[in-house]
Amino acid sequence: MTLALRYVVPLLLAGAVLVCAIFGFLHWGLWITVPLLIVALWDFFQPRHTLRRNYPLIARVRWLSEDLRPYVRAYFVEGDLEGRPYSHDERALIYARAKNELDTHPMGTELDVYSDEYRWLGHSIAPTAHIPESWRLRIGGPGCKHPYSSALLNISAMSFGSLSGRAIEALNKGARIGNFAHDTGEGSISPYHRTYGGDLIWELGSAYFGCRDDNGRFDPVRFAEQAQSDQVKMIEIKLSQGAKPGHGGMLPGAKVTPEIAATRGVPVGRDVISPAAHPEFSTPIELLEFVARLRELSQGKPVGMKLCVGQPHEILAVTKAMLKTGIKPDFIVVDGAEGGTGAAPLELTNSVGMPLREGLIWIRNALVGASLKQDIRIGASGKVYSGAGMAELLGYGADWCNAARAFMFALGCVQSMQCHTDRCPTGVATQVPWRQRGLVVEDKAERVANFQRHTLNALREIVVAMGLENPWQIAPMDMRERVNSARADPVDRVYAFVEEGALIADPESTPLARQWAVASAETFRRVA
DSSP states (O other): OHHHHHHHHHHHHHHHHHHHHHSGGGGGGHHHHHHHHHHHHHHHHOSSOHHHHHSTTTTHHHHHHHHHHHHHIIIIISOTTTOSSSOHHHHHHHHHHHTTOOOOOSSSOOSOTTSTTOEEEOOOSSOOSOOOSOOOEEEOOTTOSSOEEEOSEEEOOOOBTTBOHHHHHHHHHHHHHHTOOEEOOTTOOOHHHHSSOOOEEEEEOTTOTTSBOTTSOBOHHHHHHHHTSTTEEEEEEEOOOSSSTTOOEEEOGGGOOHHHHHHHTOOTTSOEEEOSSOTTOSSHHHHHHHHHHHHHHTTSOOEEEEEEOOOHHHHHHHHHHHHHHOOOOSEEEEEOTTOOSSOOOHHHHHHSSOOHHHHHHHHHHHHHHTTOGGGOEEEEESSOOSHHHHHHHHHHTOSEEEESHHHHHHHTOOOOSOTTTTOOTTSSSOOOHHHHTTOOHHHHHHHHHHHHHHHHHHHHHHHHHTTOSSGGGOOGGGEEEEEETTEEEEHHHHSOOOOTTHHHHOGGGSTTHHHHHTOBTTBSSOOO
């Protein structure tokens, strides 16, 4: 029976071609049957694909089904709350806000309020009457000459090359319209970032794109030329990211176009390697000395770092280095293992890195416990898309939030999961000109600004409902999380929150004692 199935398609097509050729009025059928017969014969004799060789033409349905699977699943199979990484309801909220459409929900929550998928913020009997329409955050410690007045929701790191030029332009124009910041990603500052003049956070990865010498090492002269631009508001050293923590990267030479080469400062057409570790430092003290060097070269702009928490003792090692040297970053952005826009090996995506909530609490505890928090702002980046999510993160210890995928949705992304293939159907994550054509910068920029504005307004409504004057007053005790279906505890009973100065006064009394004991300012390794 198997052999018969193998031959049936070519034989049927050959018969159809013969019939069409004999009967003159069916000649039009040759335009259909001949190409199909050629494909079937090619499949039958080719040596590379077993299924196509055994089941000519029919086996190609499998590849078609694979291509259509994300769309069929998203539009016909998944429930409103089931999609990953973003559910239908989450995407619908972003789309509605980006388009200035109605974003309310009828008939109550679809969440099971007695399961662990439901967490809540405590509202007040006496909501706040008068609070500002929006808030700004001053980022810049004692060593910073040019602090930045930041919005509470900014665009997270996404590089030109990963995103299309049109997507970068739309994001930056949206940031300019809404008066918020746009992180360049480690791919450096492209001409598309410059077109509309929106505020930039320049991210430096381990390859130092945009400020590297011919050997891939940091070039202080090139850095200063870029960093002193009025458009660049802050400098961010990328230590790791949630999508692929502890992993470098390689941009194949075929993708290194003249445009990307000029932006990154690399040769055209040659593979570009991003090492896993920064060559400019290898100890906590050296990291902070690099922070101070960048601050000086940028003439006093805020300099910070971004990381996904991995080894907790390393965070405490940097904390000890701050205490020892007196050098402090102006900010730390905490990325979560929830991942982001960057494609990564599946093992790293699924198995490496601390989720945002735990990582954020760890950074908060390190800074508060060492009495450093008053000079260092904390940003949170990891699946941020709503005012409620922002409120929770600020309650855990963040000062502001960054979002990447949410802003991609605002640009029109449909979560087709094609970001790494250069076949993005909406022109967001592709360098193919005709695919980018559908992304109209002027229209999408307005949507980017709309989404950010409406999300901050939702945060404001939550702050009002909680009876507070600003979102930094949200405390862990104001939030509750389910332990089981019969019990929910305040968040400060679920997670440990260290008291001010506890790591200095009595580290043994804190949950960080074990990691504090093996942390050293001189090394990222554990010490005995």
